[in-house]
Amino acid sequence: MRIQILSILKNTDIEIITSVKQVLADAKKKITIVPHENPDGDAIGSALGLGQTLKNFGHDVNVVPVNDYPDFLKWFTSDVPVVIYEQDKKLAKELIFASDVLICMDFNEAKRAGHLEKMIMKFDKTRILIDHHPYPTNFCNYTFSETSYSSTAELAFDVIQGIGLADYIDERAAEALFTGIVTDTGNFSHNTSKNTFMVVSHLLQYGINTDKIRSEVYSNFTSDRMKLLGYCLNEKMLVFPEMRTAVISLSSKELEEFNFTPGDTEGFVNYPLSIKNIVFTALFIEKDGLVKASFRSKGNFPANAFSKLHFNGGGHLNAAGGLSKLGLEETIIKFTQLLPEFKHQLLETTI
Ligand code: 5GP
Ligand code: MN
Numbered sequence: 313m314r315i316q317i318l319s320i321l322k323n324t325d326i327e328i329i330t331s332v333k334q335v336l337a338d339a340k341k342k343i344t345i346v347p348h349e350n351p352d353g354d355a356i357g358s359a360l361g362l363g364q365t366l367k368n369f370g371h372d373v374n375v376v377p378v379n380d381y382p383d384f385l386k387w388f389t390s391d392v393p394v395v396i397y398e399q400d401k402k403l404a405k406e407l408i409f410a411s412d413v414l415i416c417m418d419f420n421e422a423k424r425a426g427h428l429e430k431m432i433m434k435f436d437k438t439r440i441l442i443d444h445h446p447y448p449t450n451f452c453n454y455t456f457s458e459t460s461y462s463s464t465a466e467l468a469f470d471v472i473q474g475i476g477l478a479d480y481i482d483e484r485a486a487e488a489l490f491t492g493i494v495t496d497t498g499n500f501s502h503n504t505s506k507n508t509f510m511v512v513s514h515l516l517q518y519g520i521n522t523d524k525i526r527s528e529v530y531s532n533f534t535s536d537r538m539k540l541l542g543y544c545l546n547e548k549m550l551v552f553p554e555m556r557t558a559v560i561s562l563s564s565k566e567l568e569e570f571n572f573t574p575g576d577t578e579g580f581v582n583y584p585l586s587i588k589n590i591v592f593t594a595l596f597i598e599k600d601g602l603v604k605a606s607f608r609s610k611g612n613f614p615a616n617a618f619s620k621l622h623f624n625g626g627g628h629l630n631a632a633g634g635l636s637k638l639g640l641e642e643t644i645i646k647f648t649q650l651l652p653e654f655k656h657q658l659l660e661t662t663i
Contacts, residue, residue, distance in 0.1 A: 321470055324456050332454050333475040335413060335438055339370025344411040348419035349426035351381040352578070353495025353529065355418040356388075358442070358464040361481075361489035362415065363392040365472050368480040374407045378426040382575020384532040385491070390484045397428060405431065413438045416452060418464040420445040420626075442471055445628060446616065459628075462503040465492020469511045486518035491525055498582060499530065502630065533576075540570040544580055550644075551587065555651040556658045558584030561596040563640050581606040591661045592654075596636070596643050603636040603643045611661040613654075622650055 321329070335341075345363050347355030356377070363373040378397045397404040408414065408428075414435050416422075420443050422429045432439070433451065441452035444464050448457040461467040469489055472478055481489075493512060497504050516522070544560050551558045560580060570576070581595035585608055592613055595606040605623045607615040608631055615632040619625035625634020636643040651658070 321456065321458060321474060322460065323458055324474075328454050328456070329474045332440060332456075332471075335440075335454075336366065336369075336371070336475060336477070341371050341412040342407075342410055343371050343373045343413045343415060344408050345373065345375045345415045345417055346408075346425055346428055346432065347375070347377050347417045348424045349378050350574075351377045351379075351385070352418075353385055354463045354465055354492040356381055356385045356394075357488045357490070357492025357495065358468045359415075359417045359488075360388055360390040360392055360394075361465055361485045361487075361492065362417070362442070362468045362472065364390045364482065364485035364488060365477055365480045367392055368482055368485070369477055376404045376407055376428070378428045380574055382578060383573065384529055384575055384578075387528045387532075388484070388488055388491075390488055404428075408435060411435070411437065413440065415439075416441045416443070417468070418443055418445075420448040420457070422449070422451045442468055445626070447626065460505065460507075462505065462508045463493045463496035465489040465496070466508055466511045468492070469514070470507075481518065483518045483520055486515040487520045487525060490515045490520055490522065491529065494526065495529060498579075499526065503628075534571070534573070536571045537573075537576040540567075540572070540576060541580060541583075543570065545583060549584060550648075551584070551590070552648070552651065553589065555592075555655060556590055556661070557592040557594070557651055558587060558590050559594040559596070559644065559647060560584065561640055561644055562598065564598045567597070567599075581608050585610060591663070592658055594647055596640060596647070598640045603638065603640055605634040605636055605643070607632045607634070609661075611663045613657060613661045618650075618654065622646070 345359045347359045359375045363375050367373045373392050375394045380396050395404050408431050422432045439452040441455045443457050444461040444467050446459045456471050458467050549560050581593050584590055584593040591610040593608045597604045607619050609615040614629050616627045619632040619634040623634025627633050
């Protein structure tokens with residue numbers, strides 16, 4: 313299947329595309345793909361989609377996330393092995409250092425790979441970055457950084473085309489790439505562009521079952537997770553209409569009460585954005601003695617700048633994350649006390 317494109321890789325010089333094409337031209341190379349910590353649908357989907365394509369071409373590919381990912385992302389038909397560092401440190405490390413090429417997917421700075429950061433920086437062969445987050449740092453030999461893309465999966469499709477490997481995409485790769493796009497766009501509700509739908513229309517030609525994929529991703533929850541969501545909305549949501557902001561928080565004790573498993577709180581931060589007039593939401597979750605923060609916004613309110621400034625984080629304009637070393641209560645107090653500083657911007661935000 314041959315399709316036009318390339319023009320859309322706005323930030324990527326043709327030299328980079330040509331060089332990466334050369335690097336990957338001889339099968340078979342040992343390749344490790346590393347997604348970001350706490351991998352989401354885009355991190356896993358783009359890694360498996362590219363990984364399967366490279367494997368079909370003849371490369372020896374492994375995906376090595378630093379930590380585990382939710383069950384609703386564990387149904388892929390891909391036969392690319394996934395070795396989770398936290399579950400098998402020795403093997404994960406061996407795979408990384410035995411590789412000829414390391415591909416970092418869906419993150420913009422090495423520290424987003426958590427405990428794999430040091431290994432990434434020590435790796436002395438070819439490092440490639442494929443990512444759609446703003447403000448990438450220069451830690452790879454070849455960087456595909458394209459912020460106009462909805463998802464790294466959408467970008468991975470264009471990179472695959474750019475380096476001439478589109479013929480090696482199959483149904484398994486298409487399914488993984490589609491999943492990355494679906495999850496990072498909130499089931500096509502934000503960040504989509506003409507190119508997103510062009511890529512999706514190409515992926516559909518591989519015969520993927522999109523109803524099944526959506527069902528795996530969105531209708532695969534435990535009853536505990538649904539009850540936790542109900543609890544959050546009913547008892548844990550604070551709304552500040554004068555700041556156009558809402559916040560939800562969960563302690564580790566509360567998570568335990570609802571038999572929390574990874575991924576259970578995925579998407580919770582988006583719910584308060586459905587309230588009329590709310591343009592900024594935060595979700596604070598206490599985990600391992602720290603507080604993980606998620607921020608979502610509408611319009612031009614910069615969730616990433618807010619997070620970078622006050623929660624040591626970053627991300628996209630409308631979807632960002634960060635961390636707080638304060639206790640949960642103190643974190644909420646800090647957040648609410650910061651809001652007046654942003655009141656003007658929040659009130660000015662148009663959608
Ligand atoms: P989430 O709220 O789903 O964890 O993350 C939303 C977005 O922010 C994602 O694009 C994610 O990559 C980014 N993000 C999440 N946590 C962090 C963080 O600690 N640092 C940075 N720089 N980005 C983050
Ligand atoms: Mn992404």
